[in-house]
Amino acid sequence: MRRFFFSSLSVFGETLGKVTANLKWILRRRRQLIGPVSLYEAWFSILGLALFLPGTTWLTNRLVAASGGTTIGNTEMVAFFLSVPGMIFLLVIAGSAVTLLYTEYAGLLVIIRRFSQEAADAAEASVWQSLVHLPALARLGIIQVLIYGTGLLPWLGGCLWIKSHWLGAHDINFYLAMHPSEWYAALVAAAIWTVPWLLAAVGLFVRWLHTVPLIVFEGQRPLHALAISWRRSKGTVWAGILVISLWNLLLGLLLLFLTALVRWVASALLGTELGGLGWTLAVVLTALGLLSLIGLILLIINKVGLALLVLAAYEERVHDGDCPVAKPLPAWLERVRPKGARKAAWVLALIILVGAGIWTGGFVDEIKPGKAPLITAHRGSSQKAPENTLSALRQAIEDGADYAEIDVQTTLDGAVILQHDGDFMRVGGDSRKVAELTLEEVRTLDVGSRFSPEFAGEPVATLEEAIAVCRGRLRLNIELKYNRVDPSLAGKVGRILRAEAFTGQCLVMSLDWEPLRSFAAEFPEVGIGYIVFRSLGQLNTAQADAFSMNAAQMTAGLVRSIHRRGAEVHVWTVNDPRLALRMIEMGVDNLITDRPGEMRRLLDSWEELADSEKVALQLRRLLLPHETFSTADL
Secondary structure, eight states: OHHHHHHHHHHHHHHHHHHHHHHHHHHHTHHHHHHHHHHHHHHHHHHHHHHHHHHHHHHHHHHHHHTTSSEEETHHHHHHHHSHHHHHHHHHHHHHHHHHHHHHHHHHHHHHHHHHHHHHHHHHHHHHHHHHTHHHHHHHHHHHHHHHHHHHHHHHHHHHHHHHHHHOSSOHHHHHHHOOHHHHHHHHHHHHHHHHHHHHHHHHHHHTTTHHHHHHHHOOOHHHHHHHHHHHTTTOHHHHHHHHHHHHHHHHHHHHHHHHHHHHHHHHHHOSSOOOHHHHHHHHHHHHHHHHHHHHHHHHHHHHHHHHHHHHHHHHHOOTTSOOOOOOOOHHHHHHSOTTHHHHHHHHHHHHHHHHHHHHHHHHHHOOOOOOOEEEEETTTTTTSOTTSHHHHHHHHHTTOSEEEEEEEEOTTOOEEEOSSSEEHHHHSEEEEGGGOOHHHHTTOOOSTTTOGGGTTOOOOBHHHHHHHHTTTOEEEEEEOOSSOOTTHHHHHHHHHHHTTOGGGEEEEESOHHHHHHHHHHOTTSEEEEEESSEEEOGGGSOOSEEEEEGGGOOHHHHHHHHHTTOEEEEEOOOSHHHHHHHHHHTOSEEEESOHHHHHHHHHHHHHSOHHHHHHHHHHHHHOTTOOOOTTTO
């Protein structure tokens, strides 16, 4: 133990020395590096964005179309990734991303080795030199993705076994909410199972650090480079992990410090009150520009530093004569290489700056006071009353909600009841599944006592009873819950809505697109909404009246895209006032929340603000997203 302690201390000391030397080397040669590295990164970023992003979008849409549809979301995504097009998609996207990363580092390695002699040409030459090795680096990326992907399969299998063994007796929401002993046992088992796989993955990464230099400087084929790197890095895995981790930690802490400093100064300049719009705009845009510049500089330093660490590790183990000068460009590549590349790069940089200025002007123009969205009580007012009950619906009405979101599924005898999970364990302490019970048996359950003694004896509600409570006072967002395959559910809900003359006071939603499409064809008078947790493909081609999406997934661009299709945007689950303000600023149409009363007070205060105050608040929150404003401040 004592020997291990002193050995570890020695390794840490050596690591700290390498990281410090790395930083000193960069700072000492910063003037020589700034030109070639900045120019190279600009060139490479432009090439990467011009090729990778459009190519990824094209491939995604083609593969999604090949899978039989235009949109993939939620449950369909699992089936897609298990299909041949889905596996091809994962392989090509992951392989392309790794190839792009390796190609970038290949150019940085060339720059670092030759910049002192050929600084004037290093960046331009490195871009084209990287392209020489692109085929080999692409093969390397595909090989490594296949190796890592193959290694993931046993890990995934083990995780699925842990889930079925410890968390298979009841609905998963019971374990997530109640955290019984089986939940902690499963977490411990998953951690024990994951750690060796994670260490193995990191170990492989370090053992293969020499691979890119071997391809770039020695012209090795990918498989040979992997084998040679494995041999040369023997005995350096622990030190390699420590050096790379410490380097990233150092720059990460520096980024956090500088970001906090800029935000603190900006916050002091803005003050605690909503000030004038012009002053707020000037401070916010200046601070955001500084933050972007700091992030860009530290990102480039991080990339150069990692390339330097890799090159130093490689050169420590290389033998004399094994490291020739990077091979010259092929004749065909020399012919297509632009003569005035440096001038073209600066012209391109100028165009980017002008474009950034135009974008900034458009960005400022698009900052508009958002309108107050509608409020949906999630499963009723589920923080004040038991979820999916008549009491929760009555509380939602009292809290001033516009909608209540409810979950419906069918019993054994075909009754449509309000229930989220596949069983009643979480809400009523009964492990029997909904599909196993008749309505009469369901009526004997108490789904209120677990929430509070005040609601003891609260029964499970039917859809007809929910409509009776809400008619004329509260619209319903009805989610079709497919905890089991039930082709009859959508039709039964539609017929109940018609019979109750409630079709104009509700939306019917689901995570599954096909039942929704069938429902819309049979009941066109009822609005439909598609619930999307994650998506691939062209989401806005799905012909829904509304899209219900996780607030963490939302962007202003996505909101605008959905609005252009004439659909509404509903977001869940919004319980934090700061998150609610962000959603308002994006222009969403409906906030789904467990706290409709609090959200109603927030939105009422928001509506009382002048338009200039709303815009000033929106600008502040771009810079200070965690700044808290109470409803009194609003």
